[in-house]
Amino acid sequence: MTTADPESSDNLHAVFALPPGRALDICLNIQTALLEHKLAPGVKLSEDEVGEIYGVSRTVVRAALQALAHSNLVTIRKNRGAFVAEPSIREAHEVFQARALIEPAVARMAAQAMTDEQLAGLKAHLEAEHVALHKEDMGRALFHSGGFHTAIAEIADHRVFTSMVRSLISRSSLIIALYWKRSDTACESHSHHALMRAFELRDAAMAESIQKSHIIDLHSGLDLREKPRGDSSLSAALGRTG
Amino acid sequence: MTTADPESSDNLHAVFALPPGRALDICLNIQTALLEHKLAPGVKLSEDEVGEIYGVSRTVVRAALQALAHSNLVTIRKNRGAFVAEPSIREAHEVFQARALIEPAVARMAAQAMTDEQLAGLKAHLEAEHVALHKEDMGRALFHSGGFHTAIAEIADHRVFTSMVRSLISRSSLIIALYWKRSDTACESHSHHALMRAFELRDAAMAESIQKSHIIDLHSGLDLREKPRGDSSLSAALGRTG
DNA sequence: TGCCCAAAGATTGTATACGATCGTGAATTG
DNA sequence: CAATTCACGATCGTATACAATCTTTGGGCA
Structure with a gap:
């Protein structure tokens, strides 16, 4: 079983270039959630919220989110916050x-x-x-x-x-x-x-x-055709309400 | 001249995944210094020192250093600080x-x-x-x-x-x-x-x-033979003083 | 003389506080 | 009734303060 344990974070930290610590744990946790599709693209990752979940201050959360952003798993928008990335x-x-x-x-x-x-x-x-x-x-x-x-x-x-x-x-x-x-x-x-x-x-x-x-x-196996995604098409798709 | 300007940081920030701001500027500055060999591998990048140079607090410097660490240009050692990376x-x-x-x-x-x-x-x-x-x-x-x-x-x-x-x-x-x-x-x-x-x-x-x-x-063109680098050889190299 | 240990200094790790910026909703006006 | 504006609330950006850890250096002991 030990050899098969994929969650072993032995040297998994090398990806995030962070010293071992709570920030790394949060990174790994969120990454795993993404890999398991428990966290959908576009979901907002509020600093306060994440901090409360893991019992750490925003300082630590920010470090984790920035590391995830550097791996292109999270998008940070100035003064808006961090969101699970939505690859184009x-x-x-x-x-x-x-x-x-x-x-x-x-x-x-x-x-x-x-x-x-x-x-x-x-x-x-x-x-x-x-x-x-x-x-x-x-x-x-x-x-x-x-x-x-x-x-x-x-x-x-x-x-x-x-x-x-x-x-x-x-x-x-x-x-x-x-x-x-x-x-x-x-x-x-x-x-x-x-x-x-x-x-x-x-x-x-x-x-x-x-x-x-x-x-x-x-x-x-991907459907990569341009689609009228997003809310721009929403009004057109729904027509007039009622 | 404009087309030839290599310093143009138009979309250079994509590498560091940071929102435009002072942290990015510091990243780019340090990266340029590294590319120009103005900063040697192993040099310590003290948070206070860097912060004073750019006139920002340690908070901003830490973000910059972590971004550089993620690019493998800087090594962060727990409770030791950040150093210009020394690739093995x-x-x-x-x-x-x-x-x-x-x-x-x-x-x-x-x-x-x-x-x-x-x-x-x-x-x-x-x-x-x-x-x-x-x-x-x-x-x-x-x-x-x-x-x-x-x-x-x-x-x-x-x-x-x-x-x-x-x-x-x-x-x-x-x-x-x-x-x-x-x-x-x-x-x-x-x-x-x-x-x-x-x-x-x-x-x-x-x-x-x-x-x-x-x-x-x-x-x-690289000399990648194992060498007795570092201070271990120092005592041997110097022999006894005098 | 050489080694070990302890205390002081320096530096990083983390938390918190305050200021800046953006999104949202209500009120106002054409 | 619709569009615009303004103020409020929420969230992030940054600075600062305190705690934890490491390095260093000085003294004591074998």
Whole structure:
């Protein structure tokens, strides 16, 4: 179980570049909530409110929110406050383009470095995802799916890439919350298991190729057409009241 | 001149995810100082001291330092304070590996999108670098060299990659300050001008290829052998006094 | 003489207070 | 009745004060 625990914040703090402390805890808590889709894009994160929840002053909360803002998970608007980020369609494309470049290269490195223990750890991620899926806990399933991708980067043992991947995956979670269109989530399982086979074989080229296809497939699972979102269309959509 | 002004902080703030304000100004100021090698790795950035320089309270300084820490330009040690980061040898390798993956792809995109105006802008960067080199102002030359790489990412018009490239280049500046071994800096000019030719021809494949070679060349210009650095060697180096 | 420990100084971590800015709603006017 | 303006409330931006922690330095002891 220990090897499979995705919540272990051993060196997770590296992403936020904060010294261990309460601010980091808040960051990690909010990040997890985002990854599990417990916090929707656009939700306001009032400093007072967050501070009261965690029992700290606004000073600490501000540090946490700024760190999250730097990871593009939160948007800070001057004199307005912090909100869960709402990635634009353009940003969604860019994030998945970046993933399509970086993650295959990372998968290749991971395949070469993979130990049996790490292989088992990856499998545990997939099982956790499967269990969550079976319970129809989509949020948790997505969380473990992201954990799988992150774990691969960690196995590649490349901190710069790991940091990038972690950041991109967090942003992907928000993007999926906004733009996911595919109803069948089984797509995950197939690609991930195919990737596992490549890792078992230590076939770097195969891992790279599968991961690239997988990311492109995820990208295509988004509905990124321009829509008349927001309140501008609201009046038109409703017509006259009554 | 306007198109060539590399200091323009138009959307430079996107890297730090801070609302416009004094904290951002401090970030940008310190970042520029780092890029110009006016601030050496390891230098302590006392909150009081920085605050007095810019005429703000520690609150603002802390926000700036945390933003810089998130960009890996500054290291914050609990109860110790903030220091200009000292990238390890491993980190140096990783940063240039990341650049070798990302920047060629970005160069390809830029070559396809390049307008004549943007081409002129890039040329201006090279000229500025040349002028600084002629004045033997190495710091400023390096600054413009980095600006050239950043400008390419901006032309590619991909914010996610641009942000990554900017971050990697900033870190590269620290790495070069610590590990640069090559005395001839003319290598820059050659690769950069070759890249310009590819851009003029709108040859995406050529631009990608040249950029990849260029990054690998830069990487090889570093002396990344393990050395007995630091004070541990100091006593040995000095022997007994007198 | 060298090492260990303790107290003072300096610096950061956190909380709180006050001023500035923005959003909202009611009142007023065309 | 609709549009505009103004004042109020809420929230953030910043400064300052106090508490916690680390570093340093001086003295004591083996």
